[in-house]
Amino acid sequence: MFVGSSSRAQPVTVPDGSLFREVEFRDIPGWPGEDAAQALAPFLHTCRGLSAWGADRPTGGGGELARLGGRPGAFAGACAEAEGLAEHLGRPAASLGAEAGGAAERRTALARGFFERRFRAFAAGTGMMTGYFEPELRGAEYPVGPFQVPLHAAPPFLSAGAPLPDRAAIEAGALAGMGLELAWVDDPVDAFFLHIQGAGRLRLHDGRVLRVGYAGKNGHPYKAVGRVLLDSGAIPRDRMSMQAIRAWLGTAQPGEAAALLRHNPSYVFFRVLDGLEPGEGPPGTLGVPLTPGRSLAVDPAFIPLGAPVFALTRDPADGAPIRRLLHAQDTGGAIRGPARGDLFWGWGEAAAARAGPMREEAEVFVLVPRGEAAPGAGDVAAAAPALLPAARTAP
The missing domain is CATH 2.40.240.50 (Barwin-like endoglucanases)
Known part of the structure; x- marks a missing residue:
């Protein structure tokens, strides 16, 4: 069983009566997880997908998650900063203010600072993670x-x-x-x-x-x-x-x-599907190529498409713990509930070997942008059924 969230969390009621609780990043077990800097590239994919949707098209979410992150325009500031950060992280280690041996730690610190500065975290509870x-x-x-x-x-x-x-x-x-x-x-x-x-x-x-x-x-x-x-x-x-x-x-x-x-x-x-590179996954509901080990299918009645999602679960192959920042870029016909997720593992036999047997418990935290929400954004949850149709019917 995963460690629970802080008792200081404030409850936010969502349509089915379950609770999202706002938490401090320091209270999230294992945050920021594995290779936090590697979460930046798939987030930029999210930004491109959200840009194509238009600023006010509903992307789902329940309760406070809909109000804060249920429209693409809410991510505009974070996306602009992420572009600059990605360019900075692509430079030599010396320009990051770190020696070569400390470059990885410096990159992680910069990525962690970006997500903590630009987002608020909400505990979505514990659910099932499939692949x-x-x-x-x-x-x-x-x-x-x-x-x-x-x-x-x-x-x-x-x-x-x-x-x-x-x-x-x-x-x-x-x-x-x-x-x-x-x-x-x-x-x-x-x-x-x-x-x-x-x-x-x-x-x-x-x-x-x-x-x-x-x-x-x-x-x-x-x-x-x-x-x-x-x-x-x-x-x-x-x-x-x-x-x-x-x-x-x-x-x-x-x-x-x-x-x-x-x-x-x-x-x-x-x-x-035309125009895809061999090293790219298929497009998910958000319209951008899925990233192995980072793209997540969610229920948009609870989690807005585009939201970063921090998950604590286990690797189905060897039981090793997974503490990873994922990205809500897809949906699925059997993905229902606030903490239900489906992790994209990639393509080929190695991906199938992990995806097929995966039915792991997962503790889920959803990140939504800080800042003021547009009037009427709280109505996004009611529009969730109008999102693009589910791309899969995961077991």
Whole structure:
């Protein structure tokens, strides 16, 4: 169990009756955490995303978090200072007022000072931290050989609100003949988990890599297939993970595997992601590339998109403590609650190995800008459902 927050914290009521409590930075266990200076670059990504949203577009949040940080304009001063600080930190160690051996400490001190000067911290409580990643699949741009499982673009009538077929109907051909197929992959299980993650890399049969990302869904509710396996006793609770589900599917009869996947009627549509560098993650809800180990999916009904979030949790691979400043740059269909988070681990097998089994307790602190809030900003929480749609349906 993590250390609780200071008793001097002042409660702020949020819509569901839970509490955010303002805390002093000195009372946050482990602050400023690992490599605090490394948190500056992803924060600058946040700044670029917020700038593209416009100064007054709601970004979510509950209670005081909405009032102080529920619009992009609230971050303008912090973003301007961060640009200058990043330029300063990019200079040689001598210019930081430190010898080469003390450069890291000096950088940490400067980053810590920036976040403490520009932000107020609120304890969001303790919740669950899961992980997600960008999977890599084998694919082709047309159906050939083993590549027979299509990935679909969103149908033109998606925005019109017309009813859409469920997963079983789509897999049976309900959208065939509409020219919606973006690519084909060779494994229905890989395709299913791509739907859950919301973005991926397709290594095509000619060696090229096609990046795809979330473009909408069919409107049917997400139902976790892991719950079916738990309820049936096929997988014990203490062994449940993405890897365990995959292992069960790999040994099941074909009809059983297909039936399990179709238990989830939700179906995700994709779009091609152009202009991304190989070393960049896919864009999250905020519209900026996600940073491995730093980008966090949150519930925007409680935490504003763009807010830095300090989390205390554990590495699922070895149980090592994580004390890290993260960035609320994404959302997810199963991410609900003030202290619920989903940590982006990157792409490839190493990221999957951490993301799949991650179900760790996390203590969460949300940072929102200091300064006066614009009139009416307290109404941001009510606008949270109007944010961009969830990019994933994390388990």
